[in-house]
Every structure is written in structure tokens, then in C-alpha cells.
Amino acid sequence: MDAIDKKILSLLGQNARIPLKKIAEQVFLSPPAVSARIERMESSGIITGYRVTVAQEKLGYHITAFVNVVLPPERQEDFYACVRSCPGVVECYHVAGAFSMLLKVCFPDTQQLDAFVARVQKFGKTQTQIVFSEVMGHREPGLE
Incomplete structure (x- = not known):
């Protein structure tokens, strides 16, 4: 390149x-x-796809949050199925540190976020951070 x-x-x-x-x-x-x-x-796999960027708020998604989850290894497959089935989960990462999973979620309101967190708490301890504002959105590394 x-x-x-x-x-x-x-x-x-x-x-x-x-x-x-x-x-x-x-x-x-x-x-x-x-x-x-x-x-x-x-x-060659450098370009893997083309995506549309949407204004979440205009689609009714006013709450963005990050949910950390402590996930026992034996619950991993069930957890993955759970988050894949939830349209509010926009990103899911297996991470190192005090928590094992990091989710980025979007919901219309805090009640739906609360219901989702209650569903995820069945898998393990959670910590939720609600986003107040976006300082910088997604960008690809290495592109100017």
C-alpha cells in the first residue's frame, strides 16, 4: 500500500x-x-465493506451506553447468543481487565436500557456508563 x-x-x-x-x-x-x-x-481484504452512518437520535435512539460485564467462560456462548439477538447492541468486545465483555448499546430511553441491563445481569456483574455527548465518532486507524 x-x-x-x-x-x-x-x-x-x-x-x-x-x-x-x-x-x-x-x-x-x-x-x-x-x-x-x-x-x-x-x-486483498484491506477494504472489507461499505457502511452507512446514521443519526441515531433521528431514528429514535436517544440513549447510548457502554455496558461492562464479568462473564464466566462457561456462559460465553449463551451470552453471545443473547447479545446477537438484541438489536440495541451495536458493538460487543471480549476485553482484558476487571470486566471480560464491553458492549456499546443504543436504546430509545433509559427504561429499555434498564431492561436490557437486567437481562445481561443474569450472566454476571455489570457496570453501565451512559454517554452524555460524543466528542469524536468512529474513525478508521491510519486514515488521515
Whole structure:
């Protein structure tokens, strides 16, 4: 991967629907050359997909929280099935430290968050942090 590939990734990271012609103008290549580079990055697994970013609040999800869970190893598969079945869970990580799982969740209100936490507490101790504001949203590492 060279500097041109990184620039292409950066442009796609800002707007995955940017036309090839605009990318080509920014990196001083022809649109077919840009297309070939993108296809190469897709086939090599550097680009793994394209996603839409939504305004959660406009969809009625006003509460974002992080839920830490202490999960006994023997409950892992049941826990994974539980979080996969809940549309409010947007991210789930197995982590090191005092807690073994970290969930990012979004719900319309605190009552639904509370019901979810009660459901998860059946697996182990939890700690919940409600987000007041987002300082910086998701970004891919290494992209300018």
C-alpha cells in the first residue's frame, strides 16, 4: 500500500459514495486506475465493506451506553447468543481487565436500557456508563 492508496482510503472513509472521477482528480490518476486500486484493496481484504452512518437520535435512539460485564467462560456462548439477538447492541468486545465483555448499546430511553441491563445481569456483574455527548465518532486507524 502506497501513499495514493492511503489517500483513496481516506477519501472513501469520508464518503464511501464519492465518485471515482472525484477520487481520480484528488490523487492525479485516471478513474480506471483508481477503480483498479480499489478492487485490489477489496480483494486483498484491506477494504472489507461499505457502511452507512446514521443519526441515531433521528431514528429514535436517544440513549447510548457502554455496558461492562464479568462473564464466566462457561456462559460465553449463551451470552453471545443473547447479545446477537438484541438489536440495541451495536458493538460487543471480549476485553482484558476487571470486566471480560464491553458492549456499546443504543436504546430509545433509559427504561429499555434498564431492561436490557437486567437481562445481561443474569450472566454476571455489570457496570453501565451512559454517554452524555460524543466528542469524536468512529474513525478508521491510519486514515488521515
